Amino acid sequence: ETGVTQSPTHLIKTRGQQVTLRCSSQSGHNTVSWYQQALGQGPQFIFQYYREEENGRGNFPPRFSGLQFPNYSSELNVNALELDDSALYLCASSSRGGGREQETQYFGPGTRLLVL
């Protein structure tokens, strides 16, 4: 069973640029969620995708957008980067089986983004 993978592991961008982060779900999982985690804080929910459709979104501006592909891999795109976007970006996959199975999220190692 292949775990959740993310790329790249680290990224440095300048303010105003755009970035795309990628996530491959764990085998058999059809739901992907993206989180932003600042140092010393809990993960902040950005959005969730189920079968290529966004079905939940946190309090993030529209410049944070995403995609989920037919193989359930996913992308997070951030436009017009700001200094405060510097954080660890985590994706997590889960199965839409309901109950504990649905709530068990498997996290990838994250992408650490630094905006200068």
Added chain:
Amino acid sequence: GQSLEQPSEVTAVEGAIVQINCTYQTSGFYGLSWYQQHDGGAPTFLSYNALDGLEETGRFSSFLSRSDSYGYLLLQELQMKDSASYFCAVRDGGTGGFKTIFGAGTRLFVKA
């Protein structure tokens, strides 16, 4: 709005028992989860409670009281490797679709 409160830090000795509390406020509650995160690592799932009561998984147990909007994680026979951050998280199905809201985390220090 949605919010979760948990202590910022807890210190305990090896072999002891520690309880990490979590109170929550959400608009559409589905369940309470707990995650462990070591420094530099990714969160890993520990437990999930949808109904009132205690769930036991090895050395870890989790409790939920929906009427009190309260839960806790109980760690028994503490080991040095349990030193990590612990997050409670709620599944919320209110406006805007499904969301998973995490607390700010409790940093557990286990001393020899």
